[in-house]
Amino acid sequence: MDEKESKEKTKEQMGQLFDKIKSMMPSEAEFIKAEFEGPDIVIYLKNAKAVYQDDMIVRSIASAVKKKLIIRSDEAHLMEPEKAKEAISAIVPKEAVIASIRFMPKFSEVYIEAMKPGLVIGKGGSTLKSISVQTGWCPKVLRTPTMSSETISGVRQLMFNEEDFRKKFLANVGRDINRVIAKSDWLKATALGGYREVGRSSLLLETPNSKILIDCGISPEPSARGSDAEASRAFPYLDSANLSINDLNAVVITHSHMDHMGFIPYLFKYGYDGPVYCTPPTRDLFALLLKDYTKLVQRSGGTPLYDEKDVRKMLLHTITREYNEVTNITDEMKLTYHNAGHILGSGTVHLHVGEGMHNIVHTGDMKYGFTRLFDSANIRYPRVDSLFMESTYGGQNDITPNRHEQERMLMETIKRTLQGGGKVLIPVFAVGRAQEIQLVLESYLANEGPYKMDVPVYLDGMILEASAIHTAYPEYLKESLRNRILNNRSPFESEIFEIAKGERSELMEKGPSIVVASGGMMNGGASVEYFRMLAEDPKNTLIFVGFNSANSLGRRLQNGLREVVLPDQDGKLTPLKVNMNVVTVEGFSGHSDRRQLVGFAENLRPKPKTIFTMHGEEQKCEDLARTLGRLMHVDARAPMNLDTIRLK
Ligand SMILES: [Zn+2]
Ligand SMILES: [Zn+2]
Structure with a gap:
């Protein structure tokens, strides 16, 4: 179908669609017009009351036209x-x-x-x-939010200020989605990053008519801020895929971690002006994390890939969807998010392509198992042909010990350190692990039992702001936690937590304390500053509770590094002896361990025909694919970056 033909067909189909809606509306509602707004249809009525009083009218029209309908009184009839x-x-x-x-x-x-x-x-x-x-x-x-959040009020304000822009943008997106196209006869996937590695996750999906990206992240390794040659390994292979940014119809984000969305503002910097889909909490979290990222890079003397202006652009192009909401993101692709259990707002992506042509489930990062924050990842989908699944802990030996025992081990380590007059440092990702650890600490320290202690827990870095965003979305949290927040007994606001204010060194001169600081892998951030102050005293303990990538300072300390060179307060590189205890307590991860990954794949319904592993070190991706292939009698593979796979 050429462009002219497509345009005519689109016009014709739109006319028919709007006529159908008009004909189904009760005449007393006085239909004025209908128009596309992003993936939805808005119907303007003179007398919207007629429809508001009877829900069935809208529901039956929506199911007849298979779109989400929004009913509005036209401007002249608003109070x-x-x-x-x-x-x-x-x-x-x-x-x-x-x-x-x-x-x-x-x-x-x-x-x-x-x-x-x-x-x-x-x-x-x-x-x-x-x-x-x-x-x-x-x-x-x-x-x-019961805790005030600058990020949330900032994002909300931006949407109010840019109302005109949003209106125009959504109309454009609506036109693009509803463009009539010829039936696609193939579908292919290209691995642009995050295959046989952790970092820079990105998958390109293409038909003759649509191009979309699922995730577009940067590598969490220090090289992300290093030289040009190193930088090439830090970003997805967009250039090599022969992809023109302007040809993209949509970018879909699974969740707000830098390795999944950190490259998207760069797309906007270079001219992308299409939609970015994500859940509402994902939008607020990326606003927080990306702003912090640009600041951090600037402070460390590097040149950020993009600045706040580009992050703002990304925000203005975001279309949010809740879990289980089916949305056309192109004429032939339907997107639905389901709970992934990994971090606030994280979603697995279900993509239905063509009328039954192919169905993809992309897990993003997911947790199929117990956490204090979220329900376990969703395993029921309408249809599944290809499963793209994360493999962070996909290796044979990646078995997380019993969670309950690990919590006790964490508390035991903390108790011993404090009783010996030392301090505890827990580096965490500000989004996700920080809140999980906050819940654990609150549960033991504030309640009767062997670990009830009166000791300050200092929160430093972005943690407080991230926790505030959690309290604004209780419906995304596990029921027990949701109820506590709704009843104004939020554990994040427990009095055991203190915000680290003033000079960090002064805090560390006080008595025993627990510091929960952002900078999970210690590649930078508040955790490194505390580490510098605490490392030389053998009474202190550093406790890792989350993932450390292969070259991170965190991983090297875990592996027994006893001397590091770090910039001091004035930026001068200074050697530092590591005399403090370094302990790793597993089991708090927002990722599934090996057994949970296998369990997820085996329990997924319907059973996938093909499995692609991703988001894991090379051997783990390969090992998990091999195991799943054998156990489930399906084709299971670990693609490499730049592999293109024809799915249909
Ligand atoms: Zn993640
Ligand atoms: Zn990830």
Whole structure:
């Protein structure tokens, strides 16, 4: 189909679609127009009340046209904002504690931020319904995080300020998604990064009509900030794939770790202007992490790949989707996120290509097992042909010991160190492991039992901000934790935690303490600063609780390194003796161990036809593929970077 033909067909189909919607609308609703807004269809009505009162109308139209529908009163029929504010304040019960009411006239939306969103929604959505019936505005409810988060308020503010841009952008995306194309007769996947390695994850999926990326990260190794030659190993192989950035239809992010999204602002810097899909918490977390990354690189004297302006661009091009929401991201590709259990907002990606042509499940990073934060990764999908699965702990010996015992071992190590007059340093990824460890520490230190202790736990780096983002999304957390947050008993706000304020060295001059500091692999960040102060005293203990990549300082210390050279306060390289204890306590990972990986693949329904392993060191990817192939009698392989695989 040539471009002209496609354009005509698209116009024709759009006309038919909108006519169908119009014909299904009750006449008293007074249909004005329908238009695309990103993946959704917006219907403007003169009398939206007629529809608000009967949910079935919208539901039956949505299922007939297979799209998400948004109903709006057209601008002329909206209540004046000041009056609407009064009306909303009168409708919503006082106990909801409304923090702000803000309007987005371009979208006919009113955003109500409250401490208790449930009361703004009302039973079965009854309060929301009253608001739309009385004011004409379409109400959106936001939770006020119990811990204030600069990131969340910044992202929300940006969306308000750039309302006009968003409106235009979403209209463009909608046009691109609904472009009529010829039926695709092939589908191929190209491994652009993160195959037989951990870092720079990226997979390109192509049909004759669509090109999308799942993840686009940078390598967590120090080389990511080093020389040009090293840098080439730090980023995905976008150049080699003969890929023009402008040809991409969409970028899909599994979760907010740098090795999965750290390269995306660079795409925007070089002209990409399409959508980035992710869950709402993923958006807020990448806003936090990417801002920190640009700052960190600048501070260490390097040139960041991109600056805050590009991160802002990325934010403005983001389209968020909740778990289990089916979304057309091109005319022939349907995306659905499911819980991955790895970090806040992490999703496995289910992609349905063509009408039943091929189905992909891409795990991103996932945890199929117990954590205090999340439910285990989802294993039920409508259809699965190809499974791309992570293999971080895919090696034969990567068996995590019993979690309960490991928690005791952690607490035992902490107790011994503190009783001996020492200090404990726990380096963690600010997003994910930090919160898991916070939950463990809170549970033992604050509750009756052998480890109840009155000792300060200092949180340093981005941890506090990341924890605040967790409290804004309780629905993404495990039920017991969710309930604590909803009842204002958030463990993240327990009084055992203290924010590390002022000079770090002064904190370390005080008595025994536990420091939980960001910079999980100790390639930089707060953890390294504390390490420099604590390393020489044999009374202190350094405890690793998460993944350390092959060349990281963390891994070298784990392997017994007893002398390091680190820049001192003035940046001068100085040798440092490592006399402190170095202990690794496993079992807190947000990744599945070997048994959990095998369990995930075996329990996945329906059974995949082909398995591709990724996101693991070479031998682990190979070993896991071999094992799964043998156990499950399926074709299982460990592709290399730059391999292209025809899936259909
Ligand atoms: Zn991750
Ligand atoms: Zn990862």
